[in-house]
Amino acid sequence: MKNFLKIEDFSKEEIDLIFEKIDKVKKDYPSNKNQQNNLSAITFFSEPSTRTRFSFERALSYLKIPVISSSDASGSSSLKKGESFKDTFRTLSQYSDLIVFRHFDEKWVEYAKYSRVPVINAGNGSGEHPTQALLDLYTIKSELGNIENKNVLICGDLKLGRTVHSLIKVLAQNNCKILTCPSILYKHESLPPISLDLPSSYGFYPSIKINEVEDYLEDIDILYMTRTQKERIDEYNTAFFDFFKLDNRTINKLKDKCVILHPLPRNEEISEEVDDDPRSAYHERQIKNGLYTRIALIQYLLQC
Amino acid sequence: MKNFLKIEDFSKEEIDLIFEKIDKVKKDYPSNKNQQNNLSAITFFSEPSTRTRFSFERALSYLKIPVISSSDASGSSSLKKGESFKDTFRTLSQYSDLIVFRHFDEKWVEYAKYSRVPVINAGNGSGEHPTQALLDLYTIKSELGNIENKNVLICGDLKLGRTVHSLIKVLAQNNCKILTCPSILYKHESLPPISLDLPSSYGFYPSIKINEVEDYLEDIDILYMTRTQKERIDEYNTAFFDFFKLDNRTINKLKDKCVILHPLPRNEEISEEVDDDPRSAYHERQIKNGLYTRIALIQYLLQC
């Protein structure tokens, strides 16, 4: 039995194995030979979700696994009555064979060990979002042929955006060079400094300023855009908020083979005018890969 | 691929075709020969619903189509994080073969074109509710044999009640004469005038006053009652609120063959004492027809 709580839970070999499964799903979807089985799953979400919950539930119906769904778990479950994460996992795991869990309290992942069935981290606050990293990685491989030695630029909310935290680790493992361009919000001196707690061996480049980004674009293989997590920064003055924006002008500085990703939802950091550019993978290929990735991940964890 | 966003999206011929399908469902239900298939659907609701969401989800389970459900979509989806309707439709339509959508912002229907799969309007604010009109129409035909040349009286919330907006158009197409009796709320001089934006060729009768209704009842073939949409008028002074009420006394003025409809939920505009009158179709036959109509509609849109 195996949980998927952080991207490091899978070795490089396991990720390769899952990628093979994704390839197969991608070829077969929507047809599949799965028979009705005795499995069941729970999706337990305490923060809003469109892509993650909907694609997991679609993945489960594709695999003929019935799902018990909770889209407002902190309001509609016994968490509301003061039940602990420990008791929650012990209970849920007696009704299901898989738990897909999202909650704003980062610490919940420490209690997943009390589950008797595999737990997938669908987001823990500003912590991690490992299934997003997995699908991003698969998309990069699909678009560029391989993941190694790429020049990556990650823009936006590096401190609170959990998708980036999981992705950076696995890109660094693949010897990618990572440039970052944080929203100006986090550069202002009155704000706490950014600390990603990453070992220096991850080969981090110093972050660049928003007005410097254009100088680097021609060398970038992977442009990873993220929104600012406004819902997590209400305590700050958003007057200091600024970000690099991709639009018809700036996209022209990117090389022809660059791949543009975004975990979505987007706000204004990518202009809709570039959606149809062939390098824009975020609103179609990346989303669809997310579905295939989650199907393959469930197949791997449940051996079904 | 076809959306169903407003009642005019179907020609008279298409409506006749769907009516034939409804007849068949009505005969077969609950048995059906549908096999497990590869389809899936999403119900995405950002306003309360009992009949519409529950009957659509029952229709989908009857057709063996698994459903991903959201009953509080504005709170539990990425709309909450500022995602646009455009991106929402593009995303959802990659996980499903059909989207049933309700949202309080009337303008969402303009973005349904970004979906890659059929979208059914399950209510857009005070705009339209075309599946309600379709089931109302089918119920009228079932009860009276045909829809043409009827005398129709519509009482209640003509301005904010979306069910009426869709229904009036299709009744007018069938050469029905339409009388309206708005809640007094909208008659008071301090309130904005009613504007339904309907062409005068629809043969509108001037609206009648609440205290005049009884004079007309003996000529009415179809009495369509609606509640006042209190949740949409908090800015007004509800002190001016009054309405025609159907009870044991007033029902006696209706002819024997009259059919009484209500989209439900009702508040006080129909007294419970008339529920068992054979002319009252609203709490049993109209509800059940709603289920059959939605099954047939899905069959038509997905050709399944």
Added chain:
Amino acid sequence: MKNFLKIEDFSKEEIDLIFEKIDKVKKDYPSNKNQQNNLSAITFFSEPSTRTRFSFERALSYLKIPVISSSDASGSSSLKKGESFKDTFRTLSQYSDLIVFRHFDEKWVEYAKYSRVPVINAGNGSGEHPTQALLDLYTIKSELGNIENKNVLICGDLKLGRTVHSLIKVLAQNNCKILTCPSILYKHESLPPISLDLPSSYGFYPSIKINEVEDYLEDIDILYMTRTQKERIDEYNTAFFDFFKLDNRTINKLKDKCVILHPLPRNEEISEEVDDDPRSAYHERQIKNGLYTRIALIQYLLQC
């Protein structure tokens, strides 16, 4: 057609019959021979739930009965628009073959008679929770061999905790001697007196004080712990709140064959340090029995 609204809805003979069904489910689970059928069910919850809703939905998927789920029914259904319980039951029962219903308004059970299909009470405010009583009773029988003539101590929230209300009746029917130890909150003179409205023939012992509990522990066969329903007492001063707590010291006073139950969720009335004691049935055997009980109950009510 039969509802299950209070524990008295089943005779002793019917309970024995259901217990036989539970035994069979317990032996078979998770495998089952149920075929896809034409049934459908609704779970309609207007208060938070983890065990009840999730186990019912798992029970339904085990029985291959598709479910339409509502975990926030007072916010997301037409109850929000002022629809009555009567109209709600009449509507829901036209879309389903079974309704599992929870609502904070105790009085809803009076309207279940308007349903055309069986209604299961999954909790009515501080009223009753008969499926919890049924699973508790089954667990007692499993743990102790039989239910008759036991010494029972029930601690915690006897006034507002609905699980106790249903359980006490059926324990008394089995000639159990019932001791109670209410939270001190309800003993304080400024609070309203406890009234459980039980006939004196139920053999009630006078309730004991928190500091007296330890003197009785060695004679107890069944220790039933409950939390204080804080969400139902916001009008009171919780400064007077105190309760008997089971921990490593107090558990040592219990006899070896005692069974410790808790409907969950727990707050602090049972220390986690006693979870692994073999007498602690609450966090594994009681939960699992809850699932089997609900499967058997549905089989009994729907004869499927």
